[in-house]
Amino acid sequence: MNKLIQNGFLILDKPKKMTSREACVKVGKILCAKKAGNSGTLDPNATGALLICFDNATKIMPALQNLDKEYVAVAHMHRDVNNNEIESAIKKFTGTIVQTPPVRSAVARRPRKRKIYSIEILDRRERDVKLKIKCQAGTYIRKLISDIGNEIGGAHMKELRRIKVGDFSIEQAHTIDEIKHAAEKGDIKKIILPIEIAVSHLKKIIIKDGAVKSVCNGRPLRRNDILGEKDNECDASSNNIKAGELISLLTPDKKLVALARFVGNKTVARIERVIKISGEENA
Numbered sequence: 001m002n003k004l005i006q007n008g009f010l011i012l013d014k015p016k017k018m019t020s021r022e023a024c025v026k027v028g029k030i031l032c033a034k035k036a037g038n039s040g041t042l043d044p045n046a047t048g049a050l051l052i053c054f055d056n057a058t059k060i061m062p063a064l065q066n067l068d069k070e071y072v073a074v075a076h077m078h079r080d081v082n083n084n085e086i087e088s089a090i091k092k093f094t095g096t097i098v099q100t101p102p103v104r105s106a107v108a109r110r111p112r113k114r115k116i117y118s119i120e121i122l123d124r125r126e127r128d129v130k131l132k133i134k135c136q137a138g139t140y141i142r143k144l145i146s147d148i149g150n151e152i153g154g155a156h157m158k159e160l161r162r163i164k165v166g167d168f169s170i171e172q173a174h175t176i177d178e179i180k181h182a183a184e185k186g187d188i189k190k191i192i193l194p195i196e197i198a199v200s201h202l203k204k205i206i207i208k209d210g211a212v213k214s215v216c217n218g219r220p221l222r223r224n225d226i227l228g229e230k231d232n233e234c235d236a237s238s239n240n241i242k243a244g245e246l247i248s249l250l251t252p253d254k255k256l257v258a259l260a261r262f263v264g265n266k267t268v269a270r271i272e273r274v275i276k277i278s279g280e281e282n283a
Contacts, residue, residue, distance in 0.1 A: 005031050007275075008192040009053040011165075013173035019044050024052055026176060030183050031192075039064035040137060040165065048162030049170050057195045059273045063202055063246060063259055066137045067166030068117070075145045077127040078154030086129060089151035090119045093144060102143050114139045128158060166201055195275065196256050202248045203241050205260075205269065212251060215258055216276060221269040227252055246272070 014023050020041040028036030037058045039051040048071075051064055077086075093116055100111045117134040124130065133141060142157045149155025163170040174182075174191045182191045207215060211225035241247060241262045247269060249257045257276045260269035 002032075002188065004188060004192050004194075005033055006055040007057055007195045009051060009057050009195065009198050010179070010191050010193060011168050011170075011173040012050045012052050012179070013170065013175050014042055014047055014050040015176065016045050016047055020050055023050060023176075027052055027179055028054065030176070030179055031188065037061055039067070040069070042162060043142070043160065046160040046162065048160075049165050049168060049173050050162070051165055051168060051198070053195075053198065056275065057198070059275050060195060060198055060256075060259060062273065063199050063248075064166070067201070068164075069135055069137060069139065069162060070164035071133045071135070071141055072122065072161045072163055073131050073133060073141055073145060073157055074159035075129045075131055075149070075155045076158045077129060077152070078149065078156070079152075080127065081152050083121065083124070085152050086121065089148050090121075090131075092151060093148055094119055097144075097147075099140060099143055099147070101140055112138075116144070134164075196250070196254060199248045199256060199259070202246060202259075203262075204248045204250055206250050206252060206254075207257065209252060212257055212276070215249060215271060216274050218271050218274065220263075220267045220271065221249065221260060223266060223268055226268065251276075 010027070012023060012027060014020065018026075020038050024036040024038050031054065033054040035055050035058050037053055039053070039061060042048065042050055053061060053064075096113055096115055098111050099114050115136040116139065118132075120132040122130040122132050133144070141160055145155055145157045161170075179191055182188050205221070206227040207221065207225050208227050211221070215221060215225070241264070243262060243264050245262045247260055247262050249260055249269070251257055255276060257274070258271050259273040259275065260271050262269050
């Protein structure tokens, strides 16, 4: 098995008429991966950026599930409305909103708060309005558009494309055909990204080489396990990590060892997911 695949992930441009799970299975088979998992599902009829991790890299999924999202959606208005009416309705749903998941959802149908950072009108063709939406993970765009429509006589989502997950954009994504082509040519370096990039949004602590084995065995990280600030880049000494925050632990050569929960006392962090298996290189 190629170690790059074992410890890597890619950004898929998911096509229509395919569930996120089906997409994972298909891509996993193309790359001969034992396991494949995605960081946030898309509706079967939606397209766009889907992060898929393989084998050992599936352990980092908790670090990817709460990344902010960005979408381009087409909302079809149920009556003729002017742009001012639409803008006025949009403003009511920008900021912190309360949203009840739709009937067909994988979570309990309880009201929950979600942040809508911005909604922008990109284009309009009669009753079809193209919107760019930046929002918190777990926001249901179909429900958001329906709720906006309730303010102006009704609306429903006609199309949806996810263009960004965290810092990963659709420009970095690959189609299934492109993945097949890369696999056939043995040129997967163009499509597979190393696991360290996937957790680059997390605050990090650089640990000493001598502490790697004990961390991989699950022992909590101690203060004397940390590489000195003068020797390497490290967030631990800058007091900008909050207690309970998920962080990444890296070797001096920036290879991911584990995900950990920051404590901040003599026990600096408690290990949650060991990524690097002792004696194995994260190639």
